[in-house]
Amino acid sequence: MVRVANDVVERIKLAPDAGLVKSLGANHTLESAIADLVDNSIDAGASRVSIRLLTRKDRLTQVEVLDNGKGMDAGAANAAMTIGHQRDYIDGDLGHFGMGLKAASFGHSDVLTVWSTSYGATPVGRRIRRADFSKDFTCEVLSSDVAAEHAADRQNIVGSLEGTSIVWTDVRNAYRGRNQDEARSWLSTRNEALRSHLGVTFHRLLASNRLQIDVLIDELGEAIAGSGVPILPIDPFGYATSGHPGYPKQLVATAGEVKVNLTCHIWPAKSDVTGFRIGSRSGEQFQGFYIYRHDRLLQVGGWSHTATPTPARQLARVVLEDTGAIGPFVTMNPEKSGLKFEPVFHDAINKAEAADGTTFFTFLQDAESIYTDANKRKRQRKPVIRPDKGIAPAVRKRIGSELSFIDGDAVDVKWKRMPEGEFLDIDHRAKTVWLNNRYRWLFAPDGGSLNDAPVLKALLYLLTHHVFEGQHLGSRDKDEILLWKSVLGAAATAEELMRGE
Structure with missing residues (x-):
């Protein structure tokens, strides 16, 4: 049977529901x-x-995002409120799907209001209500006079009449219980998570001063006109020295005619700084790929099924910022919070190599070896007496991350008045290192506190802790104490003379 080649009789448009x-x-x-x-x-x-x-009353009810951008006229505002509208994106734009404003807003609020002013145009306002929009896509056109008032408010905050104000009201997904402490705790947690997320997502733009972001939390109707607390950049590659002398190293993944660069980093072992850990989450949770698009971070860690996350791989991070990979090899989700690696890209990563022959899995092994070697060294250290009063909490925490503690006693480092020329004394029975209060000003010039002079006290703890770990002082211990008292007493006297006292 011969079939008719052209079987189309009509073309119709099917609008989204x-x-x-x-x-x-x-x-x-x-x-x-x-x-x-x-x-x-x-x-x-x-x-x-x-x-x-x-x-x-400490419950989140409204969210506003104000900027000093170029703003929108009536036509641009209508387009922005249209579901799925994709403007003519230019190279460098972060928009992608035409859904961002609506999806972001309706994911957390029931009413979205936009106030905007562009140069030479009448200020505009638009509002869409989730309940109405989900029936017929209707949008309210708001008073230009009120839009002008919002432009004046925006100028007081971000310094520009031109720009856009996004307002969410009827906020959902916020704490609604009656417990005031829980409400404040929820808000504090969300603030910390927001600051961490924005700090790492836009860290390149923030660090280069191309962008300033601040966050203000205040009661509705009492919010100050000025700026909030600035967001600081959190660089997930901000280590001072690489954890491995051969890294960072660039691997090239090839898929057909396309080459994608993977820059492999290994953090220093036992890192515990912002950038390795992000917010309240440990660095172990951030191993994996960091994918940038126009200096905006789209994926913060995760191996995307190219490798298995393990504690031993926590120092390994990979930068992918070839925008040509997004689309054919990597698929971005609408929330821009993660990407799916296509099978062809998995294959390319498995075959990726550096100029010296290093493969992706060699890189993982190198990161594992740095982590394993550091932990072997840690296990060889003998348990020590626990530091306690007089030593700053952050120092105690770091000592605890490096050394295990003997059960029971703890050692204090404290100040008291002692004769001139003496700097320290060891009280074995009281488990205390005493320092001469006469010389306190040399190490705490702005006035003393319980945990002052943290460097001095940390050094003295490391020097003396072993003499407190026995049941009594042996002859060798006593000789060491005499040595410390003699040398440090002379050093304190010399330091005082050098300071002109």
């Missing part, structure tokens, strides 16, 4: 949703973004 609005933003966290709004501000040329978390 408005009910899809109910599922918009379901996968957005508060942090990723606000980051999506910041993306829009950056695409609009903003250099300042102010985020305002407004509360009633």
